[in-house]
Amino acid sequence: MKITEFVVPEAILPELVADSKESAIRLMVASLKQAGKIREADEEAIVAAILKREELGSTGIGRGVAVPHTKHPSVESIIATVALCHAGLDFDSLDGEDVFILFLLVSPPDRPGDHLRGLETITRYLKKDDFCSFLRQATTREQVMDLLQEADDNLV
Amino acid sequence: MSDSQPIQRTVRLKIVQGLHIRACSGVVAIMDGFEGRVQIHYGNKSADASSMFDLMLLAALPNSELSLEAEGEGSELILDQIEDFLSHPSVPQD
Numbered sequence: 001m002k003i004t005e006f007v008v009p010e011a012i013l014p015e016l017v018a019d020s021k022e023s024a025i026r027l028m029v030a031s032l033k034q035a036g037k038i039r040e041a042d043e044e045a046i047v048a049a050i051l052k053r054e055e056l057g058s059t060g061i062g063r064g065v066a067v068p069h070t071k072h073p074s075v076e077s078i079i080a081t082v083a084l085c086h087a088g089l090d091f092d093s094l095d096g097e098d099v100f101i102l103f104l105l106v107s108p109p110d111r112p113g114d115h116l117r118g119l120e121t122i123t124r125y126l127k128k129d130d131f132c133s134f135l136r137q138a139t140t141r142e143q144v145m146d147l148l149q150e151a152d153d154n155l156v
Numbered sequence: 157m158s159d160s161q162p163i164q165r166t167v168r169l170k171i172v173q174g175l176h177i178r179a180c181s182g183v184v185a186i187m188d189g190f191e192g193r194v195q196i197h198y199g200n201k202s203a204d205a206s207s208m209f210d211l212m213l214l215a216a217l218p219n220s221e222l223s224l225e226a227e228g229e230g231s232e233l234i235l236d237q238i239e240d241f242l243s244h245p246s247v248p249q250d
Contacts, residue, residue, distance in 0.1 A: 057178055061208050067177065094181060094208060113217055116174050120215035127209050 001117040002152040003080075003125060004145070006105075010035040011081035012141045016102070021091050025050050025068050028083050028104040035081075038106070042074040046106060060093025064136070065126050067119065069105035078107045078118045082144055084136065100136050101126070125151045162227040165235050168219060172245045175216035179242075184208050186237045192228015194238065205238065 011031040018024035029047050032038045038046060049070040053059070060066040066089075081104050088098030103122050107115040125131045131151055138144045150156045171179050175198075187194060187206045194205035198220060203210035205224075216222060222242065226235050 057181055059177055061177065061181075061212070063209070069177075094184070112173050112176075116176060116215040116217065119177065119212055123209055123212040127213070 001114075001121050003121050003148050004152050006078045006118055007080045007082060007103075007145075007148060008032060008035050008037050009141060009145050011037065012144050013081065013083040014139050014141055014144055016083040016085045017087070018085060018089055021054065021068075021089070022051060024083065024085065024089055024091075024102060025054075025104065028068070028081050028102065031083075032079065032081055032104075032106070037075070037079050039074060042072065046070060046072050046074075050104070054092075058092040058094060060091035060095075060097075060099050061123075062093060062095040062097070063126065063132065064088075064097060064100040065132070066091045066093065066099040066102045067105065067122060068102065069107070069115075069119075071107045071109040071115065073109055075106050075108055078105060078111075078114050080105045080118065080122075082135075082148075084138060084144070086136070086139075101132065128156065131156050162225055163231050163235065164226075165224045165239060167222050167224060167239045167242050169216055169222055170219070170243050170245045172218055174218045174220070175211060175214055177212065180208055180211035182241055183211055183238060186234065186241060190228070190230060190234050192226060192231055192234065194224065194226045194231075194234060196238075197223040197225065 033043050050068050059068050083102040091099040196203045198214045198216045
């Protein structure tokens with residue numbers, strides 16, 4: 001699975017300013033709504049589901065990365081957005097460090113394989129130091145998408 | 157078998173959502189304090205059971221077969237715990 005197949009370019013937030021985990025998640029879901037990928041009627045339910053999931057354990061997986069996510073029947077295939085929080089954000093991460101890169105995923109409930117493969121793709125890229133470093137330096141949607149495309153093409 | 161020798165075990169992944177983030181963090185939590193080494197093999201992929209990123213890269217599907225390999229003092233006990241964790245479907249939803 002390629003990352004550019006499910007990241008919504010119009011929903012990328014290259015300079016996210018958020019003062020809490022909840023506000024970051026709200027802004028990212030709102031961005032997916034504004035991009036036309038989530039119905040307004042589903043927005044609050046999706047936010048609530050992601051926050052509920054975070055209560056079970058943070059998706060701040062270390063290395064300055066968080067992957068908040070949920071499954072929701074309103075999406076027919078996995079969708080995601082990326083946010084870069086250049087100032088760092090307390091996300092209750094597993095390693096106790098602030099996060100700078102957030103990937104938010106919404107997947108259909110009946111396709112666990114797609115969800116796992118989406119996470120696997122994101123993790124595989126984020127494990128590369130160069131990818132993380134370049135991503136953290138990006139400040140525009142175009143830069144983020146170019147980097148994701150390069151990663152899909154094995155150029156970074 | 158001595159704990160100093162690597163031991164292996166096969167386990168069927170019963171967590172209904174597969175090896176998702178919460179399941180991975182559960183394995184990492186079990187590994188906390190264990191000074192030996194555990195590898196989890198899935199297909200042609202292998203992961204250090206102490207590494208969140210490694211485990212997520214497995215993307216192991218529900219009902220798949222995993223091979224566990226442990227070495228170090230307390231290997232039997234750590235494999236018991238990991239096997240028990242992976243063999244039950246009751247990890248909270250992800």
